[in-house]
Amino acid sequence: MDSSGHQLKVASLAKALGLDPARLSKSMYTKLSIQIRTKKEVLTDGAKALGSIIKTELARVRVPDDVAAANAAVCRSNKCGAFIQLDKHKRVKEGGRISLKVVGQEPACDVCNCSSRGLESKWANPSQKCPKDLWDNTKL
Numbered sequence: 001m002d003s004s005g006h007q008l009k010v011a012s013l014a015k016a017l018g019l020d021p022a023r024l025s026k027s028m029y030t031k032l033s034i035q036i037r038t039k040k041e042v043l044t045d046g047a048k049a050l051g052s053i054i055k056t057e058l059a060r061v062r063v064p065d066d067v068a069a070a071n072a073a074v075c076r077s078n079k080c081g082a083f084i085q086l087d088k089h090k091r092v093k094e095g096g097r098i099s100l101k102v103v104g105q106e107p108a109c110d111v112c113n114c115s116s117r118g119l120e121s122k123w124a125n126p127s128q129k130c131p132k133d134l135w136d137n138t139k140l
């Protein structure tokens with residue numbers, strides 16, 4: 001996607017959320033940018049995340065809980081500058097109009113593009129590591 005196309009999509013999402021696109025802070029622009037990733041990016045990231053979720057949640061192939069918690073703490077400390085809390089939205093219909101409501105927050109990494117359960121499963125996945133080498137489950 002070219003940069004003007006990307007900016008238009010960010011502006012469109014901002015408007016849908018009731019925000020003024022001309023007054024977005026840098027961090028809000030980044031959050032919205034992540035949420036409008038291209039379908040290819042979302043599918044690639046989704047496939048990786050799904051594999052990680054299956055491995056750690058269904059097959060229970062996981063690092064010890066304290067290691068996963070320590071990885072989560074490293075991300076949440078945002079020492080890397082890439083950790084983001086994304087707003088979780090739900091479409092709601094009110095008075096015949098559909099709008100987006102914020103219903104919570106979910107963690108995301110701006111380097112690997114993992115978010116929500118994908119990032120949570122990555123913390124526990126024995127074959128995963130931080131792309132900035134701040135934690136590494138493969139060395140356990």
Ligand code: SF4
Pocket residue numbers: 074075076080081082083084108109110111112129130131132133134135
């Ligand atoms: S995985 Fe690494 S780069 Fe991504 S948010 Fe966590 S510490 Fe930061």
